[in-house]
Amino acid sequence: MMSFAYITEEGARxxxxxxxxxxxxxxxxxxxxxxEILEGLVxxxxxxxxxxAMVAFLQQGIPVTWISSMGKFFGRLESTQHVNVAKHRQQMLMQDTSFAIELSKKIIAAKVHNQIILLRRYNRRQQSDKIRIIITNILAIRKNIITAENKEQLMGYEGIIARLYFxxxxxxxxQEFTFSKRSKRPPLDAVNSMLSFGYTLVMYELYTAIENNGLHPYFGFMHALKNHHPALASDLLEEWRSVIVDSMVLGLIQHSEIKIEHFQKSETNGGVYLTREGxxxxLRAYEKKMRTVNKYEESKKSYRYTLNKHVNIFSQALITRDTAVYFPIFIR
Incomplete structure (x- = not known):
């Protein structure tokens, strides 16, 4: 069995x-x-x-990612053996094309579908009228996704839906975990802290898969291009947010595996972050989730396998310039 390792011990070597x-x-x-079993290190x-050890990681193509205890990305050690300049060129040419807008619509449609399914799943037990109304509002706004004329319109609808969803x-x-909206830098409550940390972990798994497929992680098709932001990893993350991270965070809270005492407030920026124990x-829950066999693809494989497979399919869609090749994940 291949292994991802997370080293959290301060002063470890x-x-x-x-x-x-x-x-x-x-x-x-x-x-x-x-x-022979090490797949990646965080x-x-x-x-x-x-x-x-660094030379061995580079020779064996084992990515090493450094992040802070607050979930901030520091950098990576990675081999350049997979670089494919033809694919990089195609990514650059793809900016602001019909391919980019159509693929963006497909991914945002999948993201919103997955958010709705997650809310409905949890509201079966809760029976909250407020959540029902929010779902109805999301469904009404979702109709605009397919008719959006450009990425700005599309991301505007996505932003409205995201606010309702959170x-x-x-x-x-x-009650002790209740929050009202998404806060990122810094996360202002325990739930936002876990969401940010989880999204960072998934994003850099995607980053690795992107590079392994010869693609450039900083040239995306949906999010605006900017320095220090791996736009393609951010684009491909969208459909996975609620599928992997949001559902896992809700599960940790519902089953009392994580408690409010597993968080601390930073004196530096006022943000709320996981303690070492938290x-x-x-991380144990995240790795368990990534190894779980998902029920949403024909070949019963782990979330990590499926994540990598979807990056490979995106690569095929890019080369053929055919959005029909790419199928986002839709949960049931």
Missing amino acids: IQKKGDKFVVGRNLETIMEIPA LIESVQVSSQ EALGQIVP RNIF
Whole structure:
């Protein structure tokens, strides 16, 4: 079985010893990971990596991602062996074309469908009239997606729906977790903290899949191009937000696996972030989710496999300039 590893121990060091990667701190060995099963590494803040380990990661094409304890992306160690300049050129030529707007519509339609299904699923038990009204309003606005004339209109409708959706999510969670809207930099409550952290993790899994397919993560088709923002990863993330992260966050709260004491307020920026224990609970749940066999594709594969498969299908759609090739994920 292939393995993703999340190293959260402050002061840990990763070394290559024989056919294993050894994670240690001081004179203590925390874990050993056989090199042949390591698929990717996510390092939280002050984790050191030896030069021998770095070379091995590059040789074996194992991506290493550094993020802060607040979920901020620092950077990546990655091989350039998959770079495909022909695909990069195609991505640049694709900007502001009918291909870009049609694919954007497909992905936003899938995203909104998945949001509605998630709200309905949780409201079966809750029976909230307010959530029912919000769903009705979302359905009314959704009709405009297919007729949007440009990306600005499309993202305007998506933004209105997103505000309604998060308002409904705030009605689903227990009182101590209640929130009213999405807040990002910084996240101002526990739910937003988990959403931001989860979206970051999925985005950089997509980033890896994008590079493995020879694509450029910073040239997307929907979100505006800007420095320091991997637009393509952000584009392809949209259909997965509620499928992977939102549903997982609601599950953690509903089953009392994560509690309000697993969060702390930053004195630096006033944001709310997971404690070390909270992060470990969240990361275990995330990895379990990514390994779960999903029921929405014909071939019963994990979410991680399906995520990678969808990036490959996008690559095919890009090369053929045929949006019909790409099928976003629709949950039931």
